[in-house]
Amino acid sequence: MKLWEKNVRKVEPYVAGEQPDNKDMVKLNTNECPYPPSPKVKQVIKKIEENTDRLRLYPDKTMAPLINALAEFYGVESDMVFAGVGSDDVIANCFLTFFNSEKPILFPEITYSFYPVWADLYKIPYKTPKLREDFTIDVNDYMGENGGIIIPNPNAPTSIYESLEGIEKIVKANPASVVIIDEAYIDFGGESAIPLVKKYDNLLVVQTFSKSRSMAGMRIGYAIGSGELIAALNNVKNSINSYTLNYVSILAGEAAVKDKEYFDATRNKIIETRKRSMMELEKLGFTFPQSKANFIFATHKDYNITDMFNYLRDNNIYVRHWNNPLIKDYLRITIGTDEEMNRLFDEIKKYMNSK
């Protein structure tokens, strides 16, 4: 061991889904959108290309074009909006800002696997209430003493949406805690908690451009909450990095938010494909919770899921699978285009016939 190593922070990092780049692969493993960003994004990038001289200057540290567009879209004031380098950056900042209690924070036992990583990194104690047998959340588990709460809605990887009544019950019962609702997948059929931020100053709602807005490559996430929450978050953010979103992200993000028509068309296409995909999977004998996300969390009583996952992977179809014993019998399948889903179903049929 090197002498300097004793002062190094030891962490077990989050492991993101693999990002293969094979020709003709069907990539249904990291919940990206199968459709391109709004054509308005293309126009903005063209303008930037015509004036790259602007890149020599720092970006607007208030990120005003993006912040104002989001405020207008969601009908809130600009001082109620925060933005960061993807929702992971936003949530990491939230953990550092809001979860400084000695009491444990709460999040579901089965959920986004980055939560325990952030908690460990910042030395935040945590407890993980179990889900019910059917993978739903029991809101009563979030009523006791705690140092903060974070729940994804819809939850990942289960795809299950918790009603806004359930969410409100949690927020209302915890006035001494910041409650974060991670709505990465809300645009695929759920009802957002954003309107509740005007009623509860302890509620923060986090969303992302990586899923419903087709811009995972641009790294944009945001949070909406009371002015006090956003001010505290900005103070911490400005103590780490004054300028996070670059010039291109700020303007491309603004353009995407302003194109509501394209956004609605895209998410509706995914909702349609999801509906058809659930029917197809059902025909093939899979069972799964009713998904309100852009993925389906499916299992099959007659087949070894790990084996099926490997078969699909060998045939250039990438879905997500975890070795975690609680969910090892499940595949998380991102909703792709109809063509991509057909290729998936064909390969699954081939797999089944080969058994």
Add this chain to the structure above:
Amino acid sequence: MKLWEKNVRKVEPYVAGEQPDNKDMVKLNTNECPYPPSPKVKQVIKKIEENTDRLRLYPDKTMAPLINALAEFYGVESDMVFAGVGSDDVIANCFLTFFNSEKPILFPEITYSFYPVWADLYKIPYKTPKLREDFTIDVNDYMGENGGIIIPNPNAPTSIYESLEGIEKIVKANPASVVIIDEAYIDFGGESAIPLVKKYDNLLVVQTFSKSRSMAGMRIGYAIGSGELIAALNNVKNSINSYTLNYVSILAGEAAVKDKEYFDATRNKIIETRKRSMMELEKLGFTFPQSKANFIFATHKDYNITDMFNYLRDNNIYVRHWNNPLIKDYLRITIGTDEEMNRLFDEIKKYMNSK
């Protein structure tokens, strides 16, 4: 006070230089480069514009195109290079990763004012050795027990370059500490410590695209050090955010690094203008340390500097000034184009004539 506020991290954030956007202003206040990025950057953005579909996918989390280009440029292995969202993001990650001792870290009393902010944020104790009367660093101040060291070379805002012998002495004397040399301004005449990373596994050198590579708007910084240091840094980074640099930054950064000819032409132009500017300022009666950065740290025995700063600002010329009593009699003047410097000198002359 809200009930949830007791668990909020309280911080005094860093205050970045103002970013005015006035017509015809002369912006010499945040050490940006007056020349546009390499034309190769324009070409890359054009290619991205032609294929915005790619933006729907996550970027390469290894940032391989950029990391490999930097490794080649500096003659090191790829596993010796780390990249982040500007050097502020890189250094914030370094504080969190490497400075976990109970002993205080060391950095100069007059230096980049973000260092104490990061230390406070992460609750790291620190001591700040005074500079000598002439603003130079005394390397002997960095020989005692400590929890880590960070020194900018050239230092900011003093513009003074410390010899590589002095830097090596510090690194060698501190095998139990990680020593970070923040080389944001190294390309304007100093000799980088990067070749020393092969000799000292406790040395990390941080640089940025915001100054000599004309890309403050793209937010790209990097660190070069031993494979062990970079692995530890990547572990922490991957515990915060798997994907930091977006698709555009990775490719634009790669293109800029590969255009060495343009990079050399740009920094040489700035070095030339700096030489002429130092002569002009001297004629006007200013005194200043010999600058090896893209700015000059100047004072004048006959004029009130705060007053001069305000006059310049009122006349649309932005330079940087601090109220810190140690440096309140100094202006930090970024090297702009020759035309911009002429406008500055003209306004200074007008100011002097008006007194």
